[in-house]
Amino acid sequence: MAELKRIMYVEDEPDIRAVAELALVSVGGFEVMLCESGEDALARVDGFQPDLILLDVMMPRLDGPETLQALRQKPGLAEVPVAFMTAKVQSSEVESYKALGAIDVIAKPFDPMTLSDKVQGIWDQHVG
Amino acid sequence: MPSGGYQDVVNKLEALKAQFVARVVVELDDNVAKLHAVEGNAAGIRTLKQGYEWLHRLAGSAGTFGFQALGSQARKLEETLKQVVEMDSDDLSGLLATVLDEDFYQRLDSLPDLLKADAGDCAIPLLQRAVAEPEDGALQRVDLISANDEVRRELEQGLSRYGYRVAVFDSPDGYRRDHASTGENLAALVADADLLDAVHGVVAELERHSDLPLVFVAHDESFDVRYRVADAGAGGFFTVPVDIPALADRIQQLNEEREERQGGKVLIVDDDDQLVEHYRLVLEAGGLEVVTVTHPPDVIRRLSEYRPDIVLMDIHMGDYSGINLARMIRFQPEWLGLPIIYLSSEQDRDEQISAIAEGADDFIEKPIRDHRLVKEVKARCVRARQLSKLASLDSLTGLLKHSLVKQELAKEFDRCRRYGLAAQVAMLDLDHFKRVNDSHGHAVGDVVIRALANLLRHRLRKTDIIGRYGGEEFVVILPDCSAEVAEEILQDVCGQFAGLVFAGDGEEFQVTLSAGVASLRNFASAEAALNAADEALYQRKRAGRNGVTLYQSQDPNHRDDQETGA
Structure with missing residues (x-):
């Protein structure tokens, strides 16, 4: 069973990045790279080699789905598990996100105290 | 929980929350006012887009910090605006009128109360800030290059008393090698005049923005040294031992001048939609902030909302004359000092002068090349800012009167x-x-x-x-x-x-x-x-x-x- 250690979190809103860092690093104990945009993620992903990528859906310029597409083009990243973070979680939308290649969708706003558990849960269910 | 324990995380969350509140309070004032300013005005589509993006961010982050009611109201408003922002309608004004209705504004105006109500629920602590933290957690920095131990020590100690973070280097090479690649928060580069040429070279090489305040210090105050320092484009020269209060004062002045040279707020009044849009793009590309009015009766309301540095106004606008509008603006004492510049194809100098006599300050002839327009407008913004500062600031200290x-x-x-x-x-x-x-x-x-x-x-x-x-x-x-x-x-x-x-x-x-x-x-x-x-x-x-x-x-x-x- 593969272990979840390194998470890349892509989010344009600095407040949420700060909370996510607390939630995933201090609470969850994961190794986390925070990216402020899709472009930022594409530039830094090779150096980090994440086990899992969490992508905000709505971002200026490259949005979540576009970032996912671009990540998939990169060598070695065709299979890396990706989950979207979004406020819009009607079941039809969840299905459409999954159709894009995401393993799951996490609802925003998230509870900082339980986000790690949720992420770990998704990992165990789909990958681990 | 691996590091710091539960209480540590809770404390950090509370601190983040407090920062969030402090920021949102300011943003709310600003964005609610801007969105009100749009009311039914098709030219405000850009403001709407910005408002939409702001609501989206607010909706996303408010819930994370426990402001559920604020977050969900922001989300609803975001969705309302989404229709407008994503629509390419020919009848934008019609659409705006139906979307931005009374209900929309009522909900918009409820945001501050929602913030307050939620804040009451979860006992937001006051903003905890470090004692010597001006803003964004970063002190203004002064970079210092000198080969002389004593000079370095004296300046470092002296300037840090004035709240500067001093980064010290003993040679231009060391500076080139070690200096943090960022010019962020850099208030000045202070260097020993002995190293003049090398420092000048490094600065040029690092492509530091050409307006970085440069100050030299020297033991030797000969004409020759001063002249070479002036030739290097320096903004200040001090002899050792350096009079620290005077140096801090000079750095402050140089930064104020630098700030004045940046940006500027322009209000354009012209009934030609396409031309207005062109000017807006040109001026924005030149680093200026622009708001446009294509419907002259809106001008007074826009003035009070936007408070521009200068107004650019066409003389002939359909049913309206720019000259009458200028006179009307001057009815209000608070706009007596506002520079109004006519932008017009009027080429008769006599006509221009009589137009200026009627309450405007200057005349820019159309057509005008884009780069000229930017230069002319920027120069006038700088002047306008200096004047309005003079009127509101204490002349000795530069603080508010x-x-x-x-x-x-x-x-x-x-x-x-x-x-x-x-x-x-x-x-x-x-x-x-x-x-x-x-x-x-x-x-x-x-x-x-x-x-x-x-x-x-x-x-x-x-x-x-x-x-x-x-x-x-x-x-x-x-x-x-x-x-x-x-x-x-x-x-x-x-x-x-x-x-x-x-x-x-x-x-x-x-x-x-x-x-x-x-x-x-x-x-x-x-x-x-x-x-x-x-x-x-x-x-x-x-x-x-x-x-x-x-x-x-x-x-x-x-x-x-x-x-x-x-």
Whole structure:
């Protein structure tokens, strides 16, 4: 069973990045790279080699789905598990996100105290 | 939980939450006003887009911090705006009228109350800030290059007393190698004139923005050295031992000048939609901020909402004449000083001059090349800003004048009422200042006053308001700040100030400072809070000066004890 250690979190809103860092690093104990945009993620992903990528859906310029597409083009990243973070979680939308290649969708706003558990849960269910 | 434990995470979350609140309070004021300004105006589509993006961010983050009601209302508003932003309709005005209805604005206006209500529920702590943190957590930096140990030590110590973070290098090569690649928050580069050529080379090589203030120090004050320093484009020259207050003052001035040269707010009034859009794009590309009015009757309302540095106005606009509009704008005393520049194809010089005689300030002829337009408009913005600063700022210290401090205090008082936030007002007074003037003369006294003004500017945040109240008295307004934090900050300022060494008549001396602090929300009016701060200052003076006293009410039922409750 593969272990979840390194998470890349892509989010344009600095407040949420700060909370996510607390939630995933201090609470969850994961190794986390925070990216402020899709472009930022594409530039830094090779150096980090994440086990899992969490992508905000709505971002200026490259949005979540576009970032996912671009990540998939990169060598070695065709299979890396990706989950979207979004406020819009009607079941039809969840299905459409999954159709894009995401393993799951996490609802925003998230509870900082339980986000790690949720992420770990998704990992165990789909990958681990 | 791996590091720090549960309580640590909770504390950090609370701190993030407090930062969030402090920021949202400011953003709310700004964005709600901007969205109101759009009301039914198709030219406001850009503002709407910005408003939409802001609501999206707010909707996303508010819930994360436990502001559920605020987050879900922001989400609804975001969705309402989404229809407008994503629609390419020919009848945008029609669409705006249906979407931006009374209900929309009512919900928009409810946001501050929702923030307040949620904040009450979860007992938001006051913004905890480090004592010497001006803003964004980063102190302004001065880079220092000198091969001389003593010069380095003296300047580093001296400038850090003024709240600068000093990065020290012993050679231009070391600077090239080690300097943090960022020019962020860099207030000045101070270097030894012995290294002039090499420093000049490094600066050019690092492509530091050409407007970085450059100051040289030298043991040798010969004409030759000064000339070469001037030739290197330096903004200041000091001989060793360096007069630190004067150096700090020069760095401050150079930065103010640099700030004045940047940006500018322009209001364009013209009924030609396409032309207006073209000017807007050109000016924005040139780094200016632009708002446009294509429907002349909106002009007065737009002026008060946007408060531009200058107005560009066409002379002939369908049913309206620019000359009449200019005259109308001048009906209001607050716009008497606003530069109005006609932008028109009128080429008859006599006509131009008579147009100027009717209340405008200048004339720019159409057609005009884009880069010329940017230059002309920028130059006028700089001038306009300098003039309006002169009118509102104290000439010795560059701080707000008495009347404006009181205006700002009244505004802050209302803001605290509205959002249930805490803010402090402090009165500061130099101790035994008369003695300084008597023994060293008024010129030296002025140096002391300017030194305090500069120190305050650097030790406080940009959002704090600092004014010279008169003589050697200053007023400081600290928004989003508890009495305890205010005390800590001002105590620190007192300590720093007491450490400054001034030179007068071959004799060195030091001056101390007393301060009194009062919490705005413990009083029925801004005036009463200011009086209480003055009372506390008086108590401090009686208790031996050189320090800070918080106002203590004599009335046991007074709310002083609830200070940090929020």
